[in-house]
Amino acid sequence: MALLEVRNLQTYFFTYAGVVKAVDGVSFSVDRGEVLGIVGESGSGKSVTAMSIMRLVQQPGKTVGGEIIFDGINLLNLSDREMNAYRGKRIAMVFQDPMTSLNPTLTVGYHMMELLSRDPNLKTKKDKIDRAIELLKAVGISEPEKRLSQYPYQFSGGMRQRVMIALAIALNPDLLIMDEPTTALDVTVQAQIMELVKEIQEKYHMAVIFITHDLGVIAGFADRVMVMYAGKKVEEGDVYSIFENPLHPYTQALLSAVPKLDMDRSQRLYAIPGSPPNMIAPPPGCRFHPRCPYAMRICAKKIPIAAGTDNREVYCWKVFKEMGVVEGV
């Protein structure tokens, strides 16, 4: 059985302007020790998916439907207290902007000690300090003894993100969710952090959900990739097939848009035409149809059903015509 199984998740925001169906019937699963990449452009519902799993969606948002089965338990049925016991301990999350999750008035050491007080194996204060130092070392922070008494603002962006990772892995979670953990960082620091996460993931055999808008970032890291567009999953497959043979027109467009070091300077850059949909009144049928070069009449009328092969799932009428329906989806 998969470690995490998300079924038909629906998380909506009830705003004055109307209902934003930020995540609208998304299903996927993550196995133990597996890295799932979630890709899509800004506003496609990646963060809301992650926040839904953590049960951290705030007003006016609400998860209105679906199931989130983690290790056999539907998280949506847990009381707030029960859910608190899962958060950090069994499922941990690293956010895009580390400053939002670190309290600027508390030292890094305080943040770590507070979290480590939930570890029953650490009985004395010294146990906890030792473990905090060990964790900071593990994420590559030099002189960790000194660093514990410093405040978050005294750390650079890259170091803060390392602290967040140290906090996230502190209680050995089974699932680590990372929402654009490197988007705000420089390429060299991004490379450092990706190496670090890969090392930790392999060492502890953790399951990881890695969210990004840049397909290029996860090519070397993810086992499987799920592509989202306008609140829906449009394609899912193993990382090699997604990159070598993207089937959904949106995945193809996203891949063509990734900047590459060997782009031909005499050629115009490929740009996805049009703009992302208005999420209060998304296009009917396939939500990508106003921007899709292959759109057919049915695309504007009917929501595509799953097509593809057993380890590939694509929601597109064109692919459906060419490959037929997937069994068991």
Next chain:
Amino acid sequence: MSKNLILKVENLKTWFPVTGGFPKRVIGYVKAVDGVSFEVYEGETLGIVGESGCGKTTLGRTIVRLYKPTDGKIWFKGEELTHLSDKELLPYRRKIQMVFQDPYASLNPRMTVAEIIGEALDIHKLYKTREERQERIYQLLETVGLVREHANRFPHEFSGGQRQRIGIARALAVQPELIVLDEPISALDVSIQAQVVNVLIDLQEKYDLTYLFIAHDLSMVRYISDRVIVMYLGNVVEEAPSSELFKKPLHPYTEALLSAVPIPDPKLARQRKRIILQGEVPSPLNPPPGCPFSTRCPYAKDICFKEKPPLKDVGGRKVACHFPLE
């Protein structure tokens, strides 16, 4: 490409004083730009790359004179700008424009798009009648790929990519010759970066513009720039034609930057050996003695910690390293 010099920067320094103690006094300087020299030719794009905090924005803001340089000289078409009074500077302020890093923060949320663009026209009195002014605004919107109907909307009604186009239209309004583009696409999704870059390239051809393109995405810099300078801790460490720099970096820092660029190919990405730099970028308040890169350089030797390597010519390129890569 013509070979007319449009901008020349010589030993430019922009330092920010740091105060502290009691009574308050200056206890040090953030040497954000610390002795930078380069030349830009008409119609070309000079890329400026480097990690955050290395001084790219400060350099750009000093060139458009939002900051006063601490030392050094700036020539624009032969005129030395650093000694000019604010009044004498006005015509140059028009010719050198800047597009800012954050499309969300750089537009006044209480002004409509027409007001934002019109303000630039007003400052430099670039129209005779109200109708002409209005017509200019419409034209500018269309030039950057927006439509007339957008004129009376507010910035929050636009996506990031559209906002960046508004910023570009505002810069274009005053018919500049040189535009400093400070990370114009960094805050945008990859899916819309290409749109903005295509608009920039079209405009450059149409109006014969010169660009200073500041970025940390090396793929885009390589694509758009004719020449590139690499900055580290307030210094230029390498300068080269774009094609050569990316084929064969001479400075160890450039090599590390290149090796950190993600490769969008699962097989290649897993095979490649990356140079993972150790440690953090040192504080510009307290730069290391000797080579600024010495604290992270995998090739550093004794001399690197003592003597700062000057930027030297090597076969049409420039590099500041005691041991340039072969």
